[in-house]
Amino acid sequence: MSSLKLYHFPVSGPSRGALLAARAIGIPIQIEIVNLFKKEQLQESFLKLNPQHCVPTLDDNNFVLWESRAIACYLADKYGKDDQWYPKDLQKRAVVNQRLYFDSASLYVKIRAICFPILFLGETEIKQSLKDDLNSTLSFLNQFLEKTKWVAADHPTIADTSIYASMSSILAVGWDISSFPNIQRWIKDCLLLPGAQENEDGARSFGDAVKKNIKQ
Ligand SMILES: N[C@@H](CCC(=O)N[C@@H](CS)C(=O)NCC(=O)O)C(=O)O
CATH class of the missing domain: 3.40.30.10 (Glutaredoxin)
Incomplete structure (x- = not known):
């Protein structure tokens, strides 16, 4: 056991x-x-x-x-019961890895650059340069989702669970994604993944903690 x-x-x-x-x-x-x-x-x-x-x-x-x-x-x-979430096929797996690295090295980093100083360093506003930086990364994510229903394939993988966790944090802060229609569509699908509600609860706490420190 x-x-x-x-x-x-x-x-x-x-x-x-x-x-x-x-x-x-x-x-x-x-x-x-x-x-x-x-x-x-x-x-x-x-x-x-x-x-x-x-x-x-x-x-x-x-x-x-x-x-x-x-x-x-x-x-x-x-x-994993099968290889849906992390494909064994070398090239399919490579695309999942690419998206995971994209999250780790780019998307999550941009989100952290915005939220960490507000949460812990007394920052009270989001600088325009950081906003532009995150939005340019979101435009890449939007492009990934042009080709496939999910971020790395036409079925969900661990790249989706990872990127959805990052995205839900910044969405809970109130980020505007109206210019990224593919991300909007994909987020709706992510809300049906197992554990999504539990994730949303945590993201809401994150968003509230950040928003409370932002000067209105
Ligand atoms: N790249 C790491 C990031 C982990 C990380 O930075 N965790 C933060 C919370 S978001 C943490 O535990 N911070 C406490 C500390 O470093 O003392 C991952 O994806 O697991």
């Missing part, structure tokens, strides 16, 4: 991304909340597990892994 545990904080987009992947794959997982607002990630017991002190962190029978997208790949490879 496997014991799978996810150290998780629902406000965190990456953490919700890993959980969405687990929900999509349909693997039962025990959730252990690490409250980042209370700095619980710096407790000694957690540091022993993950010296980088970040969520999400997975513990699969003492095999410990962090980085949300690495967790999603591992869960899909190890527990």
Whole structure:
């Protein structure tokens, strides 16, 4: 009997991304909340597990892994009933990887650049240059969704769960995506994924925390 545990904080987009992947794959997982607002990630017991002190962190029978997208790949490879969520075909998998890296290195980075200073550094407004930067990245996402129904294929993959977790955070802040019709359509589909409501609840908490610090 496997014991799978996810150290998780629902406000965190990456953490919700890993959980969405687990929900999509349909693997039962025990959730252990690490409250980042209370700095619980710096407790000694957690540091022993993950010296980088970040969520999400997975513990699969003492095999410990962090980085949300690495967790999603591992869960899909190890527990996926089929290869829908993370295709085995080399080229299909390469496109999923490309989208995952796009999220990790570009989309999520742009979202973080906007939200982190507002949440933690006393910033009270979003600079136009950061807005333009995120919108240019969103135009690429919109283009990916021109060709396929989901971000990497005509069926959902772990690239969707990861990117949807990032997007739901910025949408909860009130981001305007009216000029990105493909993203609007795809988000509606994402809301039907397993675990989507749970994700929306966490994203709402994130959005509220950011919005409360923005000068109106
Ligand atoms: N690239 C990482 C990002 C993880 C990350 O930065 N997590 C943040 C919350 S969004 C965290 O745990 N911060 C607490 C800390 O670093 O002490 C991933 O995708 O898992």
